[in-house]
Amino acid sequence: MKQPKVTVVDVARAAGVSKSTVSLVLQGSSLVNEATRARVGAVIRELGYVYNRSAANLRQSKSKIVGIVVNDLTNSFFAELAVGMDMVVQSAGYIQFMANSAENADRQAEVIASMREHGMAGLILSPARGTTAADLRPLVDSGIPVVLVARNVPGLKVSSVVSDGHAGAAAAVQHLIDLGHRRIAFLGGFNDTAVFDERMRGYRDAMHEAGLNGSDELVFSSAPSRAGGVAAVERLLSTADRPTAALCFNDAVAFGACDGLRSARIEPGVDFGVIGFDDVIEAKTAVPALTTVSVDPQGMGRRAAQLLLKQINSGDFEHEALVASVRLVVRESCGAAQRMKREAVTA
Amino acid sequence: MKQPKVTVVDVARAAGVSKSTVSLVLQGSSLVNEATRARVGAVIRELGYVYNRSAANLRQSKSKIVGIVVNDLTNSFFAELAVGMDMVVQSAGYIQFMANSAENADRQAEVIASMREHGMAGLILSPARGTTAADLRPLVDSGIPVVLVARNVPGLKVSSVVSDGHAGAAAAVQHLIDLGHRRIAFLGGFNDTAVFDERMRGYRDAMHEAGLNGSDELVFSSAPSRAGGVAAVERLLSTADRPTAALCFNDAVAFGACDGLRSARIEPGVDFGVIGFDDVIEAKTAVPALTTVSVDPQGMGRRAAQLLLKQINSGDFEHEALVASVRLVVRESCGAAQRMKREAVTA
DNA sequence: TTGACAGTTTGGAACGTTCCAATTATTGGA
DNA sequence: TCCAATAATTGGAACGTTCCAAACTGTCAA
Numbered sequence: 001m002k003q004p005k006v007t008v009v010d011v012a013r014a015a016g017v018s019k020s021t022v023s024l025v026l027q028g029s030s031l032v033n034e035a036t037r038a039r040v041g042a043v044i045r046e047l048g049y050v051y052n053r054s055a056a057n058l059r060q061s062k063s064k065i066v067g068i069v070v071n072d073l074t075n076s077f078f079a080e081l082a083v084g085m086d087m088v089v090q091s092a093g094y095i096q097f098m099a100n101s102a103e104n105a106d107r108q109a110e111v112i113a114s115m116r117e118h119g120m121a122g123l124i125l126s127p128a129r130g131t132t133a134a135d136l137r138p139l140v141d142s143g144i145p146v147v148l149v150a151r152n153v154p155g156l157k158v159s160s161v162v163s164d165g166h167a168g169a170a171a172a173v174q175h176l177i178d179l180g181h182r183r184i185a186f187l188g189g190f191n192d193t194a195v196f197d198e199r200m201r202g203y204r205d206a207m208h209e210a211g212l213n214g215s216d217e218l219v220f221s222s223a224p225s226r227a228g229g230v231a232a233v234e235r236l237l238s239t240a241d242r243p244t245a246a247l248c249f250n251d252a253v254a255f256g257a258c259d260g261l262r263s264a265r266i267e268p269g270v271d272f273g274v275i276g277f278d279d280v281i282e283a284k285t286a287v288p289a290l291t292t293v294s295v296d297p298q299g300m301g302r303r304a305a306q307l308l309l310k311q312i313n314s315g316d317f318e319h320e321a322l323v324a325s326v327r328l329v330v331r332e333s334c335g336a337a338q339r340m341k342r343e344a345v346t347a
Numbered sequence: 348m349k350q351p352k353v354t355v356v357d358v359a360r361a362a363g364v365s366k367s368t369v370s371l372v373l374q375g376s377s378l379v380n381e382a383t384r385a386r387v388g389a390v391i392r393e394l395g396y397v398y399n400r401s402a403a404n405l406r407q408s409k410s411k412i413v414g415i416v417v418n419d420l421t422n423s424f425f426a427e428l429a430v431g432m433d434m435v436v437q438s439a440g441y442i443q444f445m446a447n448s449a450e451n452a453d454r455q456a457e458v459i460a461s462m463r464e465h466g467m468a469g470l471i472l473s474p475a476r477g478t479t480a481a482d483l484r485p486l487v488d489s490g491i492p493v494v495l496v497a498r499n500v501p502g503l504k505v506s507s508v509v510s511d512g513h514a515g516a517a518a519a520v521q522h523l524i525d526l527g528h529r530r531i532a533f534l535g536g537f538n539d540t541a542v543f544d545e546r547m548r549g550y551r552d553a554m555h556e557a558g559l560n561g562s563d564e565l566v567f568s569s570a571p572s573r574a575g576g577v578a579a580v581e582r583l584l585s586t587a588d589r590p591t592a593a594l595c596f597n598d599a600v601a602f603g604a605c606d607g608l609r610s611a612r613i614e615p616g617v618d619f620g621v622i623g624f625d626d627v628i629e630a631k632t633a634v635p636a637l638t639t640v641s642v643d644p645q646g647m648g649r650r651a652a653q654l655l656l657k658q659i660n661s662g663d664f665e666h667e668a669l670v671a672s673v674r675l676v677v678r679e680s681c682g683a684a685q686r687m688k689r690e691a692v693t694a
Numbered sequence: 695t696t697g698a699c700a701g702t703t704t705g706g707a708a709c710g711t712t713c714c715a716a717t718t719a720t721t722g723g724a
Numbered sequence: 725t726c727c728a729a730t731a732a733t734t735g736g737a738a739c740g741t742t743c744c745a746a747a748c749t750g751t752c753a754a
Contacts, residue, residue, distance in 0.1 A: 005408075048485060048489070050463055050464060050489070051464045052405075052464065052466065053464045053465050053466070054401035054402075054404060054405050054410075054465065054466050055401075055405050057401060058399075058401055058402050058405060061352075063401075065465065073420075073426050073429060073430050073433070074423070074426060074427060074430055074628070076421070076423055076426070079420050079421060079423070079426045080421060082420060082447070083420050083421055083447050083449075086420070086446060086447045090446065090454070090457075090458060093461075095444055095446070095458065095461045095462060095465060096444065096445065096446065097442055097443065097444060097445070098443065098444070098445035098446075099433060099437065099442070099443065099445075100429070100430050100433045102430075107437070110437070111437060111442065114440075114442045115442060116397055117397060117398045117399065117400045118400050118401065118412065118442060119399065119400070119401050138395065142395070142397070226628075226629070226632045227632065230632070255629075255632070256632065258634075259632055259633075259634055262634050281421065282573070282602075282629070285573045285574065285577070285602070285603065285606055286606075287605070287606055287609055
């Protein structure tokens with residue numbers, strides 16, 4: 001079955017033209033006669049010719065490949081992010097190397113190196129935990145555009161698209177305060193990441209502004225996963241002066257928190273307010289529906305990809321830092337619905 | 348910042364050897380003298396030389412690239428599948444083009460064509476709905492190994508890795524029967540897919556074997572999503588002779604079914620038995636924990652990737668059809684836990 | 695001293711494309 | 725009829741690598 005591979009020269013011979021003409025046809029040049037174009041096109045289809053891009057960009061050294069490296073494809077937030085990038089990359093006629101670093105910086109370095117050898121035109125990176133500016137410096141210095149997404153790498157001057165964690169966290173806390181909560185916890189996440197820092201500062205600032213205590217005894221860090229959420233809320237429940245609501249590092253943690261609360265016969269959204277972060281797809285349909293800070297990961301992915309393509313095409317080295325705005329989506333888990341019901345009865 | 352790009356010739360000049368020697372060093376050939384190897388290695392690091400794989404495999408025409416096309420990365424089952432493939436592909440020193448077809452066959456065709464132009468050595472495809480054998484024939488005929496995963500394409504002779512939907516569905520139904528259910532529904536999924544067919548046959552066969560009615564009035568098809576599950580269970584609840592349990596097409600549908608049941612004040616796992624399919628990550632931690640047929644998507648992904656790499660390396664055209672075995676994971680949503688409690692009380 | 699041999703190194707052709715400069719064919723105006 | 729201009733086509737060099745056959749070095753036995 002193995003075809004002996006047909007090249008532009010074979011096509012040329014079969015169509016009775018030179019390889020240069022075939023090349024012109026391939027690039028849709030307006031220089032070539034309509035009849036010739038048609039004839040060559042027919043031969044191409046007939047012979048089953050497949051364009052060899054490697055050979056092409058060996059000559060012109062500008063590939064239509066971008067690299068996408070994501071820290072955890074298993075997390076639906078990042079999966080959505082990837083899907084968003086995929087959409088715009090694909091529509092722009094590019095194709096992507098895509099790899100999952102699984103939060104492993106070494107593996108991340110390996111795949112980036114490999115992508116570089118294969119001639120990628122640019123990279124979108126959602127960096128693994130522990131990625132340093134030094135890891136990426138050689139790549140950046142070589143003039144390949146890099147866009148960081150979702151997480152930043154301190155000290156690295158490249159473009160980035162991140163969500164406004166500070167504003168989101170602050171809005172969420174404010175909402176809980178409006179609902180009457182006074183002891184509000186911060187649940188989940190590792191405190192060595194920039195994202196954690198930012199959301200945490202939003203939480204603290206909002207607490208302070210309302211004259212409330214946002215001290216360390218109210219923060220329960222944990223793995224940013226569902227299991228981590230369960231663990232964190234268990235610790236929370238065993239404290240003396242128990243909080244009545246919590247802002248969670250992300251939705252996974254929030255779901256875990258709900259699970260943990262329920263195991264303790266505390267109904268999330270009724271007896272305890274829970275707010276997540278990210279607005280993962282499941283947030284809307286979960287029971288109770290999760291009040292959360294929506295960050296539109298697909299949109300972020302799209303913007304990141306657009307930014308990268310812009311840099312690739314313009315060849316400029318202006319760095320842009322996009323902050324995706326964020327919006328609190330009030331559903332059931334924070335208790336807002338309950339309160340409205342109470343108020344209706346009182347009235 | 349833009350480096351003028353250093354090639355093997357530059358390295359050769361700087362190290363005082365010929366480009367052939369540098370090439371030999373690059374390939375780790377044993378022909379080259381230890382001292383020379385060291386010197387060349389040093390120069391490579393010093394100049395920041397980056398190997399150009401496109402150029403290389405232009406000459407040797409065997410790339411280290413595989414293509415992965417998945418129908419819906421947003422669904423965590425397929426995301427896990429992708430992660431599994433990523434693992435083995437990466438460890439084998441390959442890199443992957445990865446794209447999301449979003450169930451769109453045209454888009455799928457486009458990305459596959461693009462990957463082909465970029466010189467992929469093989470393809471793993473989780474086909475979009477509506478993919479026909481004809482769509483893939485040219486690729487297959489050209490001698491590029493293809494492995495189908497999760498779904499089959501009727502009439503196409505290539506290797507595949509699919510889960511044993513028949514056995515899984517039958518086991519699930521048998522379990523519900525053992526728990527005392529007699530009217531058991533089949534919920535969700537589109538009836539135009541091979542996967543649906545297979546699970547459906549497992550359901551029917553198990554019902555018949557037990558002398559039960561598995562007729563059409565008990566199957567409620569819908570989109571294979573959480574929302575679809577909600578819709579399907581609503582239809583189910585409005586029927587006259589209401590079933591007491593349901594096997595769902597997949598976990599997403601099962602979660603939706605639970606949501607729908609709860610909205611109707613029916614507690615899944617207590618008043619109604621629900622079983623899912625796939626054992627998505629969230630199944631374990633959901634409330635109630637989902638009884639489901641576990642298919643280990645990561646494992647399937649790994650096996651698919653191994654199969655593809657084997658075919659690439661051996662160049663053979665033996666087609667293997669792997670059926671991933673499947674196992675019922677009994678948790679809470681089917682009511683088994685409840686029954687055990689009852690029995691304990693009775694005893 | 696020569697030849698055989700192993701251990702190293704090397705020049706140049708080849709891979710499939712693009713691009714440039716040059717060539718040929720066609721047209722229209724003077 | 726001839727020239728200029730335009731339209732279409734073309735050969736060959738170049739891109740960065742690998743591979744082959746050939747060449748060079750040194751060692752050792754004859």
